Amino acid sequence: MECEKVILTGDRPTGRLHLGHFAGSLRQRVELQSTHRTYIIIADMQALTDNVEQPDKVRDNILEVCLDYLSVGIDPMVATIFVQSLIPELAMLTMFFMNLVTVARLERNPTVKDEIAQKDFERSLPVGFLAYPVSQAADIAAFRATHIPVGADQLPMIEQTNEIVRRFNGLYRCNVLREAKAILSAVGRLPGTDGKAKMGKSLGNAIYLSDSEKTVSTKIRGMFTDPNHLRVEDPGTVEGNPVFAYLDAFDSDKDGLEEMKAHYRRGGLGDGIVKRRLNEVLQSMLEPIRRRRSGFANDPGEVFRLLREGSQEAREAASSVYDDVRRTMGIGYPNLRVSGS
Ligand code: TRP
Numbered sequence: 001m002e003c004e005k006v007i008l009t010g011d012r013p014t015g016r017l018h019l020g021h022f023a024g025s026l027r028q029r030v031e032l033q034s035t036h037r038t039y040i041i042i043a044d045m046q047a048l049t050d051n052v053e054q055p056d057k058v059r060d061n062i063l064e065v066c067l068d069y070l071s072v073g074i075d076p077m078v079a080t081i082f083v084q085s086l087i088p089e090l091a092m093l094t095m096f097f098m099n100l101v102t103v104a105r106l107e108r109n110p111t112v113k114d115e116i117a118q119k120d121f122e123r124s125l126p127v128g129f130l131a132y133p134v135s136q137a138a139d140i141a142a143f144r145a146t147h148i149p150v151g152a153d154q155l156p157m158i159e160q161t162n163e164i165v166r167r168f169n170g171l172y173r174c175n176v177l178r179e180a181k182a183i184l185s186a187v188g189r190l191p192g193t194d195g196k197a198k199m200g201k202s203l204g205n206a207i208y209l210s211d212s213e214k215t216v217s218t219k220i221r222g223m224f225t226d227p228n229h230l231r232v233e234d235p236g237t238v239e240g241n242p243v244f245a246y247l248d249a250f251d252s253d254k255d256g257l258e259e260m261k262a263h264y265r266r267g268g269l270g271d272g273i274v275k276r277r278l279n280e281v282l283q284s285m286l287e288p289i290r291r292r293r294s295g296f297a298n299d300p301g302e303v304f305r306l307l308r309e310g311s312q313e314a315r316e317a318a319s320s321v322y323d324d325v326r327r328t329m330g331i332g333y334p335n336l337r338v339s340g341s
Contacts, residue, residue: 008145010041013061020199071293082314093138137161195224
């Protein structure tokens, strides 16, 4: 059991999940769930670190994100889907871990650094936001996760987790916590429909897994392509053209795609035809996802039941690690038990 492969991964519930999530991580989770003990965290506490003014948005998106998981084929009989705020041990572990990290180290975390710059926090930076990598380290450590399937932007979080794990094990001369490795998806970051480098919830350039057939085709029709490809006869550029980036990520007919690319580069292939192909590919991929989603969406009670059960199971796993941590540190007299603990 000690060497069992354990996956911990998840998302902040700040909106529905889109094609970028699907290419970058969801698809992989569906595959990995059959070979790895899989925990999937809906990180509402982490989402609060930059959404404290909209707690209801975070709360409502727990259901949406869970529906997205179920619709892509994450199987709640196999994988454990849980809600972060229902596991108080994660917050308690975070408190211990806070003492194992310096403010300077957090400020150097490249992902946090980018986010702080983007959001223009300056002096109004919430402590919770700066410290969310510590809480993420607790998420990972609490399940003794060995593998974290994530996008490249999450690599610094895993590095930071492993530093905390090594510091803890070193300081208390133990092997209680386990280091984790990232599993990066083969497909890199998916661009937005507007050609910007990142598809993002807040950027208005995403195709959602839950978008209707009509919405998807409208979004595809409006997609950015090669701005210099003015006439059909002109040679076009495939690189940086999001229509081809999506085809690369989702079209299983690789030979057909290579032919299309060659034709596009030569000239004589209109954007409309390439978009029509993309529409075919995406609609047939999304149709079963949409169908499954609406099945679950008709029965939110059942989804909440799954979340409750998953969280119960996750809590048992996390409390046992929390207890090991507490005991190893020698914190709390064993005979000082108050009810509820
Ligand atoms: N930081 C992740 C995101 O922004 C969500 C997350 C929280 C997570 N805890 C995690 C991912 C633990 C992997 C492992 O989407």
